Amino acid sequence: MQAEKNLQIAVVGSGPSGCFLAQALNRKRPDDIITVFDQLAAPYGLIRYGVATDHQQTKAITRQFDRLFAKDNIRFAGNIEIGTEVSIDDLRQNFDVVVLATGRPNARQLEIPGQDLEGVFTSGDIIYSLNSFQGKTDVFSTLGENIVLVGGGNVALDILRFLIKEHTDYDGSDVNDEALRTYLQAPVKTVTILNRSDIDGAKGDAAMLKELGTIEGISFSSNHEPAHDMDPKSPGGRRRGVIEELMATSASSPRVSVNFQFGATPTQFLGDEQLQSVEVLDTTSNELTEIAADSVVTAIGFDADDKSPIYHGHEDLMAVTEDSGRIEPGLYRTGWLKRGAIGTIPANRACALEVANEVLEDIDTNQLPSHNSKLGFDGLKPLLDRDPVSFSQWVAANELEVKLADVNRVRKKFVGQQEILDQIQPINS
Ligand SMILES: Cc1cc2nc3c(=O)[nH]c(=O)nc-3n(C[C@H](O)[C@H](O)[C@H](O)COP(=O)(O)OP(=O)(O)OC[C@H]3O[C@@H](n4cnc5c(N)ncnc54)[C@H](O)[C@@H]3O)c2cc1C
Known part of the structure; x- marks a missing residue:
């Protein structure tokens, strides 16, 4: 049977x-x-x-x-x-x-005018390089001082954390150090996060927002309206509570200023060849504004x-x-x-x-x-x-990554697939 x-x-x-x-x-x-x-x-x-x-x-x-x-x-x-x-x-x-x-x-792209300008990146350009899936590190030297981050979900918050962290904040990680070093030679000074939803409908977890408060030297601001009658235990209530706490405990002479914009969506990326600014629609007032930016990172989901x-x-x-x-x-x-x-x-x-x-x-x-x-x-x-x-070949490559780890790193990841395959051959012979 x-x-x-x-x-x-x-x-x-x-x-x-x-x-x-x-x-x-x-x-x-x-x-x-x-x-x-x-x-x-x-x-x-x-x-x-x-x-x-x-x-x-x-x-x-x-x-x-x-x-x-x-x-x-x-x-x-x-x-x-x-x-x-x-x-x-x-x-x-x-x-x-x-x-x-x-x-x-595949990281989704925003289908708006200017998407092809230099200085417009997707979350995949950042995350997959930090994770050594690909060896492209050029993006990290071209992000510039003023960045607009589009999206309010957890991947956007992962990218925000990366943008505002310092070298010592990576202890215990397996970050691609070449990418990190390249970025930290000229890190960001301002990040504006455009979130299409209002604060109550935003997707990022309160716990992920709270983690931002552990990073030294950051000031936070937000355009959200206070709501005094909200259940502080609802997801929106928790998010408000955390953002208000981040704002209240902001650094007075910040390394980086982070501004959360809720109910704000980009309508076009402006510039000749290189991005210069982002046109933004306020979805409540229907007003258009322009934010000067050296680069944009879109974190609007995957497909x-x-x-x-x-x-x-x-x-x-x-x-x-x-x-x-x-x-x-x-x-x-x-x-x-x-x-x-x-x-x-x-x-x-x-x-x-x-x-x-x-x-x-x-x-x-x-x-x-x-x-x-x-x-x-x-x-x-x-x-x-x-x-x-085979799995045992992978285990051997994995052990080698751990053995090769630099100080304060849990492993030194091989970059891309060929580097792993190159290790597996000698392991077999
Ligand atoms: C940037 C990012 C950060 C995230 N962070 C978190 C987090 O912190 N916590 C959390 O809980 N979730 C997180 N997630 C979500 C989580 O990663 C996903 O929910 C999960 O990985 C989806 O699992 P999956 O197995 O369906 O797809 P995947 O993880 O994408 O696995 C698919 C696998 O299929 C393989 N494959 C594809 N095509 C073929 C083919 N033709 N032949 C053979 N193999 C193939 C791929 O190589 C891959 O290994 C994150 C997602 C992203 C994109």
Whole structure:
């Protein structure tokens, strides 16, 4: 009977969603063989490359996934892009269950005039370089003294924290030191944060705002109206409370002045070739103003990589949904690929549990398309011209990163994927 044999399960994407999904299926069906593929040599997706470098406690969630990959029947197959060298059809022929968890990692751009000017950057330009996903550090020497930051969510607050921190504030992080040094040679003096919502509708967590108060030498101001009758425990009330506290405890001779603008949205970026100012609409009064700026960083969310072979040509199938993760019995999706680029790591756990339950239901009710035994990863070997990066190879590269850490850093991350692959070769020989 189908429900009794050991199944071959493929999970595409080793970010938190793919790992939580593998973990949930492994708990219920401990003898099934699970292969977690990733196009990158390193596992863990945006935990490694998105979560801020000074939030190591958030990144520490990977330890529970390390324990998962230590099991004999759970394989990490890194450096294999599904959709090009191995197709989804190939996976379906060789695995009983295929779950897509490839995320939505592309930083959105603002579609307004002037977006292409020099000095206009996205959150990805900053975050992915600080996290050593890419080696581009030029952006850090061109940010200038006066920056406009567009967006009020937690990623915008990660970027604000980076802009106003000093070198010693990075103790215990794994920041890319070349990027940090480049930036700190000429750091910012003023940051204006444009938040389209009013303060009560803003997305940034009060805890993230509060963290800003631990940084020395900053003055804070805001355009929000006081509201005396608000529940201080509501999200808006907490946010107000924190911003008012930040303003009350501001430094008198600040290194950096931070101004929160609520109900403010950019309408165009102005300048010839190089950005000079940002035209801003006050959404309450409908008045336009202009803010002089050396650069703009937009942190307005993330979307699917439209060149991804999983997404490109399948846009309708991969549209955001809160409904089922079942594409058809035997093929599923979870995480940001399913729900869109919203929600923190714990939200992906809840999503993965729901999708795992759909998989288990299809197994238990004999809905999977084929009852024949599947070869799993072995069936793909004729298609591949190299071995994947295994989990033990990744562990060795990871240990090397920790060993190479500079003083006051938890690791020295290899930059990009090739540097990791270059390490893995000597480890093998
Ligand atoms: C800048 C930033 C900061 C964040 N900070 C926090 C935070 O502090 N706390 C928090 O809780 N959440 C944070 N989040 C949210 C969190 O990172 C996401 O909720 C989570 O990573 C989404 O998980 P996922 O597995 O769906 O996608 P991802 O983490 O993006 O993982 C997708 C994986 O799929 C792989 N992949 C893609 N295409 C293929 C393919 N064709 N073949 C094989 N593999 C493929 C990718 O390489 C990647 O490893 C942050 C997000 C961003 C963008």
